[in-house]
Amino acid sequence: DADVTQTPRNRITKTGKRIMLECSQTKGHDRMYWYRQDPGLGLRLIYYSFDVKDINKGEISDGYSVSRQAQAKFSLSLESAIPNQTALYFCATSDPAGGDTQYFGPGTRLTVL
């Protein structure tokens, strides 16, 4: 079984809809992250959480919110989706021991029409 799972893997939605992307991990890591990937732009950090009570904005948090329901679960919400939020979204986890290597989920491809 994969260590970091994301659901759904693909989602098509309409402008104005609320969308939630979910991430679960079995690695036992405290730190979790949400990124978006756009062609030619690499990965950009949306939000990150260093433990259940810690939530921090990344470089592109506008239009997004997150919830850390448990150590293993970190959800990303788009309150009112817009077309320029069409992208590939990745969840990642890390452990500060060993240089904080990040482990990525398989991604969610979101299309906003």
Add this chain to the structure above:
Amino acid sequence: AQSVTQLDSQVPVFEEAPVELRCNYSSSVSVYLFWYVQYPNQGLQLLLKYLSGSTLVKGINGFEAEFNKSQTSFHLRKPSVHISDTAEYFCAYMNTGFQKLVFGTGTRLLVSP
């Protein structure tokens, strides 16, 4: 501003030829450096990382990278590529005090027969 530059957006190469993917970073403090690979329709997988010690780092699938502090570079190399190495490669760094990864824009490696 702190950043990672991958100068080549795409690198075409023939099978069994050597390849170098370039990465330069800009940071005024100590960093950890990473290379990730993304195969088509998959998440990111760690290839190798530099935390400290020997400046030549060996990773999976025959890849290696050399940390050059004076040139602020961390170029990725492989002496003989395979068709299966076709993927997108991301360089990333993390300031040792901030625990957040900063990604480059990626280099697409295209290996042809």
